[in-house]
Amino acid sequence: MTYISYLYFFGFVAVVYPLYLVCPKKQKWMVLFAGSCLFSIILDGFLAVCLLVTSLAAFFCGKLLTKLQEGFNTAKKDLSKDEKKQLKAKVTKKKKAVVASGTIISLSSLVVLKYTGFFEGIFNSVSGIFGGIQLPLITFALPLGISYYTLQAIGYIVDTYRGKYKAETNFAKLVLFISFFPQITEGPIGRYDKLMPQLVEGHKYTNENFTGGATLIFWGLFKKLVISDRASYMVAEVFDNYTKYGGVIVFTATILYTIQLYTDFSGCIDVMSGTARMFGIKLESNFRQPFFSKSVGEFWRRWHITLGTWFKDYVFYPVSLSAPVMNLSKASTKHMSKFMAGVVPSAFALFVVWLGTGLWHGASMKYVMYGLYYFIIMLIGTLLEPVFVKLSSKLRIDRKGKIMSFLAVVRTLILVNIGMTMFRADSLEECGAIVSRCFVNININDIVYGTIFSLGTDKHDFLAILIGVLIMLIVAVMKEKGTDVLSGVANGKIYIKWPVMMGLIIAVFVFGAYGPGYGFVENIYAQF
Amino acid sequence: MEELLEILSQVKPGVDFEKETELVDSGILDSMAIIQLVARLSDEYDIEITPIDLVPENFNSAQAIYELIKRLDD
Numbered sequence: 054m055t056y057i058s059y060l061y062f063f064g065f066v067a068v069v070y071p072l073y074l075v076c077p078k079k080q081k082w083m084v085l086f087a088g089s090c091l092f093s094i095i096l097d098g099f100l101a102v103c104l105l106v107t108s109l110a111a112f113f114c115g116k117l118l119t120k121l122q123e124g125f126n127t128a129k130k131d132l133s134k135d136e137k138k139q140l141k142a143k144v145t146k147k148k149k150a151v152v153a154s155g156t157i158i159s160l161s162s163l164v165v166l167k168y169t170g171f172f173e174g175i176f177n178s179v180s181g182i183f184g185g186i187q188l189p190l191i192t193f194a195l196p197l198g199i200s201y202y203t204l205q206a207i208g209y210i211v212d213t214y215r216g217k218y219k220a221e222t223n224f225a226k227l228v229l230f231i232s233f234f235p236q237i238t239e240g241p242i243g244r245y246d247k248l249m250p251q252l253v254e255g256h257k258y259t260n261e262n263f264t265g266g267a268t269l270i271f272w273g274l275f276k277k278l279v280i281s282d283r284a285s286y287m288v289a290e291v292f293d294n295y296t297k298y299g300g301v302i303v304f305t306a307t308i309l310y311t312i313q314l315y316t317d318f319s320g321c322i323d324v325m326s327g328t329a330r331m332f333g334i335k336l337e338s339n340f341r342q343p344f345f346s347k348s349v350g351e352f353w354r355r356w357h358i359t360l361g362t363w364f365k366d367y368v369f370y371p372v373s374l375s376a377p378v379m380n381l382s383k384a385s386t387k388h389m390s391k392f393m394a395g396v397v398p399s400a401f402a403l404f405v406v407w408l409g410t411g412l413w414h415g416a417s418m419k420y421v422m423y424g425l426y427y428f429i430i431m432l433i434g435t436l437l438e439p440v441f442v443k444l445s446s447k448l449r450i451d452r453k454g455k456i457m458s459f460l461a462v463v464r465t466l467i468l469v470n471i472g473m474t475m476f477r478a479d480s481l482e483e484c485g486a487i488v489s490r491c492f493v494n495i496n497i498n499d500i501v502y503g504t505i506f507s508l509g510t511d512k513h514d515f516l517a518i519l520i521g522v523l524i525m526l527i528v529a530v531m532k533e534k535g536t537d538v539l540s541g542v543a544n545g546k547i548y549i550k551w552p553v554m555m556g557l558i559i560a561v562f563v564f565g566a567y568g569p570g571y572g573f574v575e576n577i578y579a580q581f
Numbered sequence: 582m583e584e585l586l587e588i589l590s591q592v593k594p595g596v597d598f599e600k601e602t603e604l605v606d607s608g609i610l611d612s613m614a615i616i617q618l619v620a621r622l623s624d625e626y627d628i629e630i631t632p633i634d635l636v637p638e639n640f641n642s643a644q645a646i647y648e649l650i651k652r653l654d655d
Binding site for chain 2: 212215216217366367369370371373374378379382383386391394395396398399402
């Protein structure tokens, strides 16, 4: 069952939603719990087993961490400052052992299932150089959502270790937090302190939640079925056979892929957030008009936001504050210029973050390079910043002016488009070949004589994509300026709400790429 | 407080730390500067600053940083 299916809407949500509404307030969370368990089992029985292991690890580690912290809080009251320090060090040592165990157990199924083949490949390559043994490559079927709920569970364990909140005492409630059905396969990666209170609150029906949720669902379906899926056909044809086509077609395909990926991922997130919203639950935002970013760093603060903030809180900060990086920072301050003393430790921590981000997306060198591509761009940007500042001052260029801001957006779009091409291509070499291919055999006749429209995405598809992207652009510009069109529609007067809703529904049913003649297109981000 | 102001001006010269109340929110202290600052503070005051302490409210002003140090020293 995928989120974009009749079974999900009419076989699953249509059953769970009324049950949730009729259930007494205090028991409503149980409907969500039962629904989430059922959803995981329907998706994949093995996923349910992995979820259970992770949930058990998170539950017992969380409880132990809170117990240790509370024991310390009680004991410290009667101690002197030095004794307090000694006890704190002792308790921290125990807590570190617990948090490490919990993290390792939670990560184990992900690491074994996702990365065994990758590490075997590295071993075989190194072993091959010295004429050593070669391991048979083992690959496992990856349960949907494992990369998302694992991070969510680790976040919970680490936050309990940090004392951000007390551990959950009800196992079923923790399972619900980790496996909540609208977010299990593609995120957004939730935080316990924000999501859990909403899950157990027990919301009653409100028009605002229902229409707000329904608007988001149809907006998501519009993005996915009208834009993304139509774009996917030409993208698949050109990326698989790029040597057959000239620059105009290959370049168009790379742009289409960026559009496909964004509308696929953000569209599915809208469908999930809309479903959750109907239940009165607000999921974290995962996108904030990413294509208006003026730098690659800003792009990643607006794209897949919950993954970025997860890496910031649970990788960047811990690495930055670790003893080796702190020592590096102190040594840099002593021996380097102020600027470099700031750059060096951060660069080290960012390297770890981007290596992790790349590997999270997939177990292959391509994804490692995908992460490091962004790391290198950001590092170059940081190192050249003083040069840019001096240059713009000498040339009297206002870097925050409209022209320079526009150019910065265009530069970011180009860099991101290359990153997306790397993401879609089978290997780094293929990405290089596709990017180079954009600049050869440039023939405008590919458009004039319609070759471009014969590659799976025809003229009508292009028109639908163009109109769809224009509508998205208008909505995005307005949101950037502070007007949330979708909320406006959902909460607006009846003569605004219903025509727009009907327009969206008609657009999805009439222009959506589904039914006979259209193949099913998997959600791209569900495959991680 | 005097000692803290001295450290702050070494990490980020040219800022009026006595008056500024939006050091993080206005981008004066970015993540690089905060990491440098944390290294200095941990060293000077023998405190352990953890990721949970790295929120804008704790670093937006010299007074907030001072309060954080006092809290962690307890």
